[in-house]
Amino acid sequence: MDTDAIKGLGTAENKDQLRFITCGSVDDGKSTLIGRLLHDSKMIYEDQMQALARDSVKHGTTGNDIDFALLVDGLEAEREQGITIDVAYRFFNTPRRSFMVADTPGHEQYTRNMATGASNAQLAIILIDARKGVLEQTKRHSFICSLLGIRHVVVAVNKIDLVDYRKEVFDRIVGDYVAFASALGFTSIVPIPVSARYGDNIINRYGNTDWYHGPCLMDYLESIDIQSDTAGLPFRFPVQWVNRPNLDFRGYAGTIASGRIAVGDEIIAAASGRNSRVKRIATYDGDLAQADAGDAVTITLHDEIDVSRGDMLARPTERPEIADQFAAHLIWMDQEAMAPGRSYALRIGTQSIASASITAIKHKIDVNTREHLAATTLGLNEIGFCNVATALPVSFDAYEANRRTGSFIVVDRYTNRTVGAGMIAFPLRRATNIAWQPLSVGKSERSTLKQQKPCILWFTGLSGAGKSTIANVVDQKLFAMSHHTMLLDGDNVRHGLNRDLGFTQADRVENVRRVGEVAKLMLDSGLIVICSFISPYRSERDMVRGFVEDGEFFEVFVDTPIDECERRDAKGLYAKAKAGKIKNFTGIDAPYEAPTRPEVHLETVGLEAEQLADRVVNTLMARGIIPMS
Structure with a gap:
């Protein structure tokens, strides 16, 4: 075993830690740079070097030389393709500092992985291939680093050996990068010419760049002053778990996101506004008199106040924002485009919001020019400035003020995929500013009447x-039975309420959302509301279901094979869609997601509308919506 590597490990507890990422365009040498850092810092064991030598013969791209990129490109697919796909984290120490480095992928399709690595970093090493200069992905990664609060950048002009170590090439690339990045708000931009393959200016100088008088990369990483980004901030304690092992103990467990707390300090539960004082700060190793950012503790209070998982504890004089609407930058990370109005799940710290939506896209951002562009949706890896609404008020800080409590992820409610990452800018409407106005006559009184x-x-x-036909017959039958109804038909509402909407995915989502809100108002007036809409997406139908109480929403699936629908099509819409004359036509070039568990399933082939309508009315009788006839 390499004894120098053992000596280099040291004790990380006694050193401050620098968290940094490597990013840039594909094949700029990010993994090779980290491998070279580890090797030249003597952080590689002898058995690792032997394995690396063997892997270099099999997977290497550097001829007979050791391929240091293989130290961090661990996935088999990465080695076969010679690229980084996932984020690879490495921890190492030098006598002066400990480090956590995230090697992030360069391909545009893996930008979401890069954003994940950048979210917790204090410094970014932006690699640029000296032969190619500043590329679009270089700009994209730099912009994301800026959005995610990274303020220190090293511009590592790599492969300088492949341009004969020419100073004019280095100066031109640095000039191009600084011209682009000057408006991104970085505190420092330090350019360094390097050869990750041969080690120039990584740990030592080799005389090939005698025109360069700045620091070597490792010297700079060891010496840069990165003050703690959490210690001086207001106290924030997102509650992860309510610890109640017995009747005599009730504690709130979690990790302090920022600030400091001590026994006896006054505290407030942000959501409820209830006050108390800290009684104990308990840990596995015993009680503490005070705790700081990053400490995992259990806090007990002098008073029994309502605190649950997802709540945030703070000082009464330094409260977070409480709102159910806010503006945020959003990085979209999914192949399926974001749809404004669609219901997503949201996670902010330990808070899980079951239903939230992007209500508006204020603009999309061109990562090359930083120009604000009009947009109705966001595609994979696109960045926009959006308005977000949540079903319940949430506690947060502006991301610029506190990265820990100002970030969130967007989750698809059905697949549980993380589809977006956001940075909150400011609240749009504080939850305490608007309250429900009590009404003397409500839904119960109106329906009883x-x-x-x-x-x-x-x-x-x-x-x-056959939706509209069957719905119309149901309406006639209920009217004949003296019941109070209202029929909302998809074509009809597009002449008025939704006349401004087209047939894109985003417009279809908004079409259903508006109708759902109107249907809820009519339901509150005591009506049986009959809605006939293609409504092709399950998420939007479930969104409307979520607007009302259990037992008040009946999904009626009018199940007709597409060839039968085409045969019935008097307007010739299917033929036009197949000919490309109608775009985004459901069943042809736009999807239809059939209900999985509808309250009423109508298979229409061989049955008349009267028969199918009777099944719907009988279901309403069986469920107690209307009396038995």
Whole structure:
């Protein structure tokens, strides 16, 4: 075993830690740079070197030389393709400092992985291939670093050996980069010419760049003054778990996100506004008199106040924002485009919000020019400035003030995929500013007067399935039975309420959201609301279901095979869609997501509209919505 490597490990507890990332365009040498740092710092064991030598013969791209990139490119797919796909984290120490480095991928399709690595970094090493100069992905990564609060950048002009170590090449690239990055708000930009393959200016100088008089990379990383980004901030304690092992102990467990707390300090639960004082700060190793940012502790209070997982403890004089709407920068990370109005899950710290939506895209950002562009949706790796609304008020700080409590992720409610990452800018409406106005006459009184229970009958199916026909017959039958109804038809609302909407995915989502809100208002007036809409996405139908109470939403799946729908199509819409004359037509070039567990499943082939309508009415009787006839 390499004894120098053992000596280099040291004790990390006694050193401050620098968290940094390597990023830039593909094949700029990020993994090789980290491998060279580890090797020249004597952080590699003898058995690792032997394995690296063997892997270099099999997977290497440097001829007979050791391929240091293989130290961090651990996935088999990465080695086969010679690229980084996932984020690789490495921890190492030198006599002066400890380090955590995240090697992030350069390909545009893996930008989401790069953003993940940057979210916790204090410094970024932006690599630029000396032969290629500043590329679009260089700019994209730099912009994301700026958005994510990184303020220190090293511009490592790599492969300087492949341009004969020429100073004019280095100066030109540095000039191009500084011209682009000058508006990104970086505190420092330090350019260094390097050869990751041969080690020039990584740990030592080799005389090839005698025109360069700045620091070597490791010297700079060891000496840069990165003050703690959490110690001087207001106290924030997101509650991760309520610890209640017995009747005599109730504590709130979590990790202090920022600031400091001591026994006896006054504290407030941000959501409820209730005050108390810190009674104990408990840890596995015993109680503490005070605790700082990064400490995992359990806090007990003198008073029994309502605190649960996801709540945030703070000082009464330094409260976080509490709001159910806010503006944020959003990096979209999913192949499926973001749809404004669609219901997503949101996670801010330990808070989990089951339903949230992007209500508006104020603009999309061109990463090359930083120009603000109009947009109705965000695609994979695109960045926008958006308004976000949550079903419940959330506690947060502006990301610029506190990276720990100002960031969030967007999660697809059905696949549980992380589809976006956001940085909060400011609240749009504080939750305490607007309250529900109490009404003397409510839904219960209105429905009792009408001798029925209100509900929403939501007919969904392909174009030509028979939704409108069956819904109209149901409306006639209920009217004949003296029930109070309202029929909202997809075509009809597009003549008024939704006349400004087209048929893109984003517009379809907004179409259903508006109708759902109107249907809820009508339901509150005691009506049976009949809605006939293609509504092709499950998430939007479930969004409307979430607007109302359990048992008030009936999904009616009008199940007609597409060939039968085409046969019934008197307008010839399917033929036009197949000919490309109609775009985004459901079932042809736009998807339809069939209900999985509808309250009523109508298979229409071989049955008349009257028969199918009777099934719907009988279901309403069986569920107690209307009396048995």
